[in-house]
Amino acid sequence: MTFVADPVTALSNADISEADRSRVFHSWSAQGSLAPMPIVSGSGSVVWDAEGNEYLDFSSQLVNVNIGHQHPKVVQAIREQAELLTTVAPAHANATRARAAKMIIELAPEGFEKVFFTNGGADANENAIRMARLVTGRDKVISRYRSYHGNTGAAIVATGDWRRIPNEYARGHVHVFGPYLYRSEFWATTEQEECARALHHLERVIQAEGASTIAAILLETVPGTAGVMTPPKGYLAGVREICDRYGIVMILDEVMAGFGRTGEWFAFHAHDVTPDLITFAKGVNSGYVPVGGVIISDAIAHHFDDTVFPGGLTYSGHPLAAASIVAALGAMREEGIVDNAKRIGAEVIGPRLAELAERHEIVGEVRGSGVFWAIELVSDRESRTPVTPATMGVIKAALLSRGLLPFIADNRIHVVPPCVVTDAEAHRGLDIIDAVLADVARG
Ligand code: PLP
Secondary structure, X not given: OOOOXXXXXXXXXXXXXXXXXXXXXXXXXXXXXXXXXXXXXXXXXXXXOOOOOEEEEOOHHHHOOOOOEOOHHHHHHHHHHHHHOOOOOOOOOOHHHHHHHHHHHHHOOOOEEEEEEEOOHHHHHHHHHHHHHHHHOOOEEEEEOOOOOOOOOOHHHHOOOHHHOOOOOOOOEEEEOOOOHHHOOOOOOXXXXXXXXXXXXXXXXXXXXXXXXXXXXXXXXXXXXOOOOOOOOOHHHHHHHHHHHHOOEEEEEOOOOOOOOOOOOOHHHHHOOOOOEEEEOHHHOOOOOOOEEEEEEHHHHHHOOOOOOOOOOOOOOOHHHHHHHHHHHHHHHHOOHHHHHHHHHHHHHHHHHHHHHHHOOOEEEEEEEOOEEEEEEEEEOOOOEEOOXXXXXXXXXHHHHOOEEOEEEOOEEEEOOOOOOOHHHHHHHXXXXXXXXXXXXXX
């Protein structure tokens, strides 16, 4: 792995940052105070800025680069597909797209035969909700507080032709509390109590809303950005039972948790549950080309055998995305990349984080699996008061200055390196976090 400078622009870090900041309207940011960090190249678990400074990527960008940066087989597949055909309308048949769908379905439980491709995770969830509404003839969607499912929703409501109907999305959303023992909403002290009470709460909300009005329950299998809260044993199976009891479609959002992140191909594989719809994006091709989709159970897919599904996207099943999926999933299988994530979580990251939690007073809780972990930081262990945003800013800057690119959310450091991270890299990153927490404690 060596630094490769950008041969096209050959600009300095400051030039790139300014050129970007001044012209690009950035996501989730106040535009006035931006100083975006340049990244010009990467390899595996590391990235470089324009001046050759190396960073260990403990963010996997937006927790999507599961296969690591610039995997040669995926880059090659994109190149080859680009030479053959770079775009094709969704209505045509395309062998690469069919192959990508087949490879995804092979990872899904039995009873899933079809994939609807989207451009990313948000529109995967939009379309899954649309399917659930059309199949059930119901309106409301239950999801949990402390979740993230994507940033779209108004576009189809603004649409003024026939495609608007029946796709008015911004309606009928109901939120519930999910299980999160460390900050329990249910006064629970054990995982079993938390699980039972969260399920009871969910069922009571369904009854209060009117079960016959609820189309879907949409849950991240493991809520990611909201804090990496692995559900207690039995929670998702309990949700499945509730869905069956009331005729509700169960949608599991595997956009962040899927394709190796938790150490499983799908996070729900560890929970003995089968949903009706599975949404995915990110890790399916590690974001080399934007793509997402919905894996559809046969019962729902067959609903549309003789009924038009009123939905589609110009780039649904884009050939470059499809080629990158085929290559990424092939390489992940051949190279045991999901197994690596599972092993390194169990043998390196988990034990080291547990040990950090013992030594550092500022650590309230560590939790996760595979390469999907959160370190929750508190100013007082007793009250579990989150550390301030200012403290998190100091921590972020200190991690960067020591060569670690972190994923910070609220009062948490998420430890989310690529699934290909090596033992040595994992130790190096955890050493940096350890040192920075010690610095913060010293003030
Ligand atoms: N669902 C989950 C669980 C996510 O983490 C994200 C993005 O982080 C999304 C959906 C939205 O995906 P996208 O940003 O590709 O639209």
